[in-house]
Amino acid sequence: MNVIEVKGLKKSYGQVHAVRGVDLSIPAGEIFALLGPNGAGKTTTVEILEGFRGRDAGEISILGFDPKTQGYAARQWRDRIGIVLQSAADAGDLTVIETVKHFSGYYSKPRNIDEVMSAVGLEDKSGALIRNLSGGQRRRLDVALGIIGSPELLFLDEPTTGFDPEARRAFWALIEQLRGTGTTILLTTHYLDEAEALADRVAVINDGLIIEVSTPAGLGGRATSQAIVSWRDGSQIKTEATDNPTAVVARLSSHFGGEIPELAVIRPSLEDIYLKMIGGRDE
Amino acid sequence: MNKLPSALKLGIRRGGLEVRQFARQRESVVFTLLFPVILLAIFGSVFKDTIAPGVTFSQYFVAGMIASGLVNTGFQALAITIPMERDVGGLKRLRGTPMPASSYFIGKAILIAVSMIIQIALLFGFGLLFFGVEMPTELSKWLTFTWLVLLGSTCSTALGIAFSIVPKSGRGASAVVSPIVIILQFFSGVFFVFTQLPTWMQQLAAIFPLKWLTQGMRSVFLPDSFATQEVAKSWETGRTFQILVLWLVIGIFFSVRKFKWDRD
Numbered sequence: 001m002n003v004i005e006v007k008g009l010k011k012s013y014g015q016v017h018a019v020r021g022v023d024l025s026i027p028a029g030e031i032f033a034l035l036g037p038n039g040a041g042k043t044t045t046v047e048i049l050e051g052f053r054g055r056d057a058g059e060i061s062i063l064g065f066d067p068k069t070q071g072y073a074a075r076q077w078r079d080r081i082g083i084v085l086q087s088a089a090d091a092g093d094l095t096v097i098e099t100v101k102h103f104s105g106y107y108s109k110p111r112n113i114d115e116v117m118s119a120v121g122l123e124d125k126s127g128a129l130i131r132n133l134s135g136g137q138r139r140r141l142d143v144a145l146g147i148i149g150s151p152e153l154l155f156l157d158e159p160t161t162g163f164d165p166e167a168r169r170a171f172w173a174l175i176e177q178l179r180g181t182g183t184t185i186l187l188t189t190h191y192l193d194e195a196e197a198l199a200d201r202v203a204v205i206n207d208g209l210i211i212e213v214s215t216p217a218g219l220g221g222r223a224t225s226q227a228i229v230s231w232r233d234g235s236q237i238k239t240e241a242t243d244n245p246t247a248v249v250a251r252l253s254s255h256f257g258g259e260i261p262e263l264a265v266i267r268p269s270l271e272d273i274y275l276k277m278i279g280g281r282d283e
Numbered sequence: 284m285n286k287l288p289s290a291l292k293l294g295i296r297r298g299g300l301e302v303r304q305f306a307r308q309r310e311s312v313v314f315t316l317l318f319p320v321i322l323l324a325i326f327g328s329v330f331k332d333t334i335a336p337g338v339t340f341s342q343y344f345v346a347g348m349i350a351s352g353l354v355n356t357g358f359q360a361l362a363i364t365i366p367m368e369r370d371v372g373g374l375k376r377l378r379g380t381p382m383p384a385s386s387y388f389i390g391k392a393i394l395i396a397v398s399m400i401i402q403i404a405l406l407f408g409f410g411l412l413f414f415g416v417e418m419p420t421e422l423s424k425w426l427t428f429t430w431l432v433l434l435g436s437t438c439s440t441a442l443g444i445a446f447s448i449v450p451k452s453g454r455g456a457s458a459v460v461s462p463i464v465i466i467l468q469f470f471s472g473v474f475f476v477f478t479q480l481p482t483w484m485q486q487l488a489a490i491f492p493l494k495w496l497t498q499g500m501r502s503v504f505l506p507d508s509f510a511t512q513e514v515a516k517s518w519e520t521g522r523t524f525q526i527l528v529l530w531l532v533i534g535i536f537f538s539v540r541k542f543k544w545d546r547d
Contacts, residue, residue: 076287081379098303
């Protein structure tokens with residue numbers, strides 16, 4: 001059974017059709033990225049799945065529950081999921097450890113607190129007041145609170161916005177660790193390198209519809225699209241589009257008798273493909 | 284089915300956390316807890332006369348200050364701070380956990396009850412030492428006092444949580460909430476002798492709980508002979524109880540049905 005199963009999801013705000021019929025199937029253990037420009041319906045979709053918003057039409061099963069579920073059943077459901085929201089700046093007067101410990105008390109089988117603290121790299125900050133944390137440290141606390149209940153499914157919303165490159169790498173390593181524990185992760189991001197580094201599959205959403213679901217490497221026919229081989233021939237830069245770049249390189253190599261001047265083999269980047277898919281409309 | 288901690292147990296834990304957070308905000312601790320004492324000092328120094336044989340204005344004012352402390356500490360504080368918590372995403376995060384809403388509400392009720400108890404202790408201390416305030420001696424009066432504080436504090440908490448849905452943002456909350464409370468205090472006989480207010484003011488005030496809390500507190504701190512000077516010529520203790528329970532039910536109903544965890 002899939003952890004997330006969505007069929008025909010629709011949601012409008014007045015005249016604006018934010019989500020116009022989204023289908024998603026995400027099996028257990030997968031890291032799935034939802035990519036899309038602002039206003040594409042990404043946040044609306046995820047917030048419906050998280051149970052924060054209602055929907056107009058469609059069927060949803062998250063770990064076998066409908067996110068509309070209320071009462072004790074909703075608590076049972078939330079016991080098995082973790083949510084890391086875009087921004088939370090609350091509880092500044094509590095220390096990191098107090099907060100993590102308190103949240104662990106909400107769940108039926110919380111993870112070990114020390115383990116979580118070291119997984120997110122906050123063991124040295126456990127006694128610090130939250131308001132004295134840096135942006136990156138705060139974000140790691142958000143993740144700690146998201147995973148403290150040992151969730152089977154984790155929602156990560158734009159997790160590394162505002163991170164410096166080093167902090168992002170560290171964060172990615174943390175997500176890789178979670179992959180190791182078998183946690184299913186639904187990640188929304190507008191960083192393509194992030195989706196490429198982490199996701200098993202990506203879905204591109206635009207204008208309230210999913211336009212493609214694929215592996216990051218295969219998105220938009222990227223894996224099979226023609227490569228561009230370029231090199232210097234005398235004073236000129238020459239290029240050749242080909243399905244068989246290796247053959248072209250071999251040919252050139254024998255032509256030049258070894259080293260090919262300024263050789264480059266270029267495939268369209270995920271960004272090139274993505275921008276083409278969403279019609280150049282980003283942010 | 285996973286076995287989840289009970290709503291009450293989590294509510295008590297949330298209460299502990301709320302109190303701890305409150306205690307760390309030094310400025311607001313001092314202001315919230317000492318504000319009634321400061322008002323008592325001001326009014327007690329200005330009005331030195333007696334308002335009835337053996338009843339000083341300070342004595343009358345202590346009753347009003349405890350009653351309005353219940354409204355300030357509960358209703359006003361919550362209707363302002365909950366929208367702030369909502370603005371910074373704290374409530375949405377809680378919504379995403381298995382913690383039930385009732386635990387959050389219980390936590391707030393504990394916070395308000397604890398700060399009320401401290402506030403009253405300070406008011407008693409200063410009142411006794413500097414303003415000649417006399418404490419009731421009969422057990423029945425202390426019983427009335429106890430249920431008034433507990434019911435008043437819970438009612439004020441519930442109404443504060445319910446009213447937190449009205450301000451659109453934390454920044455604007457104070458501008459919406461504070462005038463209501465101040466007007467209610469004037470109308471309910473906190474700062475003036477209630478029976479000296481215009482009749483329409485008295486009647487309007489009688490709809491809201493503060494008037495009844497103030498009157499109830501007067502029944503504790505003023506001699507029973509003063510009851511004849513009330514509007515109904517009696518303390519109306521039973522009526523006070525009924526009206527506070529009614530408001531408590533209204534507060535709980537809106538808190539449970541309409542509480543907003545998220546800005547939109």
